[in-house]
Amino acid sequence: MKALFFTCIAIISQIVLQAQNSVIPLPRNFSQSEEIVYFDPSAVLFQGALLRAEALLLAHELNTSFGFRLPSVIEVPSRQFIPEGPKIKLSMIRSDSIVQPGTYWLNSDKTGTTITAIDNLGIFYGIQSLLQLIRKNGNRAELNATQIKGDYPNFRYRGMHLDVCRHFFPVSFVKKYIDLLAIHKMNYFHWHLTEDQGWRIEIKKYPKLTEVGAWRNGSMVGPYSDQKFDSIRYGGFYTQEEIKEVVKYAAERHIQVIPEIEMPGHALAALAAYPQYSCTGGPFEVAKGWGVYDDVFCPKEETFSFLEDVLDEVCELFPGQYIHIGGDECPKTRWKTCTSCQKRIKEQGLKDEHELQSYFIQRIEKYLNSKGKKIIGWDEILEGGLAPNATVMSWRGTEGGIAAAKQNHDVIMTPGSHCYFDHYQGKKEQEPHAIGGFTPLEKVFEFQPIPKELGMEQSKHIIGAQANVWTEYITTESHAEYMVIPRISALAEVLWTGPGQSSYKDFKKRLAPMLLRLEEKGYNYRKLD
Numbered sequence: 001m002k003a004l005f006f007t008c009i010a011i012i013s014q015i016v017l018q019a020q021n022s023v024i025p026l027p028r029n030f031s032q033s034e035e036i037v038y039f040d041p042s043a044v045l046f047q048g049a050l051l052r053a054e055a056l057l058l059a060h061e062l063n064t065s066f067g068f069r070l071p072s073v074i075e076v077p078s079r080q081f082i083p084e085g086p087k088i089k090l091s092m093i094r095s096d097s098i099v100q101p102g103t104y105w106l107n108s109d110k111t112g113t114t115i116t117a118i119d120n121l122g123i124f125y126g127i128q129s130l131l132q133l134i135r136k137n138g139n140r141a142e143l144n145a146t147q148i149k150g151d152y153p154n155f156r157y158r159g160m161h162l163d164v165c166r167h168f169f170p171v172s173f174v175k176k177y178i179d180l181l182a183i184h185k186m187n188y189f190h191w192h193l194t195e196d197q198g199w200r201i202e203i204k205k206y207p208k209l210t211e212v213g214a215w216r217n218g219s220m221v222g223p224y225s226d227q228k229f230d231s232i233r234y235g236g237f238y239t240q241e242e243i244k245e246v247v248k249y250a251a252e253r254h255i256q257v258i259p260e261i262e263m264p265g266h267a268l269a270a271l272a273a274y275p276q277y278s279c280t281g282g283p284f285e286v287a288k289g290w291g292v293y294d295d296v297f298c299p300k301e302e303t304f305s306f307l308e309d310v311l312d313e314v315c316e317l318f319p320g321q322y323i324h325i326g327g328d329e330c331p332k333t334r335w336k337t338c339t340s341c342q343k344r345i346k347e348q349g350l351k352d353e354h355e356l357q358s359y360f361i362q363r364i365e366k367y368l369n370s371k372g373k374k375i376i377g378w379d380e381i382l383e384g385g386l387a388p389n390a391t392v393m394s395w396r397g398t399e400g401g402i403a404a405a406k407q408n409h410d411v412i413m414t415p416g417s418h419c420y421f422d423h424y425q426g427k428k429e430q431e432p433h434a435i436g437g438f439t440p441l442e443k444v445f446e447f448q449p450i451p452k453e454l455g456m457e458q459s460k461h462i463i464g465a466q467a468n469v470w471t472e473y474i475t476t477e478s479h480a481e482y483m484v485i486p487r488i489s490a491l492a493e494v495l496w497t498g499p500g501q502s503s504y505k506d507f508k509k510r511l512a513p514m515l516l517r518l519e520e521k522g523y524n525y526r527k528l529d
């Protein structure tokens, strides 16, 4: 009996300990005491009319995540007396000092719980921290007395990518994925929408892109080395209405969606629909197998007109500043023997096919810049000369990123060594089949986005990092979640808190309750070692 009593105490104190300081990413200027405070979750008060959306979001979470009755959302004019009793309040303030966008202050004591910020973004991030601190106690919301005296992100680009081409994921999953980003205070969702194996975005002017390009007559099954295929028709795409719905959903969570429209390579699905934009004229099939294909867009005038039309519709759908144009893994095989390509090389005074690729990217960049957009490309866009305003995603290690930063270009780090979440995260024999690599949780946690090779000024061009989730071997939603969680938590800590600002031991302690919360929300994840 006595032993049971002590076991119970131990379990209770464990839960209390877990509930304390369990925020990921770790906020800066964070302190907490043993004192338990509570607030009344029947109402969310807000000061500053612009905060209604954030107040509604918090009310929704209190209802869905904790089971409180949906709180009323009440605007309180700034001088108005706030009724007695511990309440939760969101408050927008003006600041005379320079404060980074997204900064928030959180104070929770027996008088109540207040999140303060200079912008909606800060209030949103404060809410994300609060939701990780509170517990339900009867009809009251309880937490340890907490002070966060100004928390803000270390990097301004904190991203996650998802390949919906090798395997397709419906809007409901894309939203669930965006929720996961929001919980981790990530602010960019890179949506990889076109590929050899499927074109996934409706383009009204070119209906065959989805009528033909969104479907393949079979898929590779098992490891690449087996070269086995089924003959099951596979595919799917997002209508423009669905795209708008996702963009709006993300914006409400302060996340910008970056569409990726691949060119000049990884374009076989588009060419299956419109073979006239290739070098040979086709015919082509949407690819069944993974890998890299020789048939790519031919840089002729008709192709540029086609791509500009496509990008016109893409720009209308995605209001954010960035469009990702791919640029990776483009074999030059067809261009070498294509009369049109060779004629253009001569006419433009280009040295070789690498310079032709650079010409291609620079033309597209110029077009997108004229529409007020900035391009992002994989690090191959360095070859043959970088387009003047491009941001580079460094994936083949960090070398491309270093070279681009030295040329004063912005860089997003996403090296295979630390940021490829399609890689193994444990012993190969104990994991589902993956593309290769080995990127366990601790390795992600130890990631240093700023390479030592860069000086102070050049380092400013490393705007952040991103993890990529390629789905050749990820066929289901629960498998995608397994690959992402908990590695996303480690990456979020690197990008928000900053590399080396917390210990791995402390991070793992905070991770256990995070995983329980995610489990309650219906996410699958890889268990901790």
Ligand code: ACM
Pocket (backbone or CB within 6 Å): 328, 329, 378, 395
């Ligand atoms: C890439 O992984 N091909 C960017």
Ligand code: ZN
Pocket (backbone or CB within 6 Å): 278, 279, 297, 298, 299, 334, 335, 338, 339, 340, 341
């Ligand atoms: Zn050609």
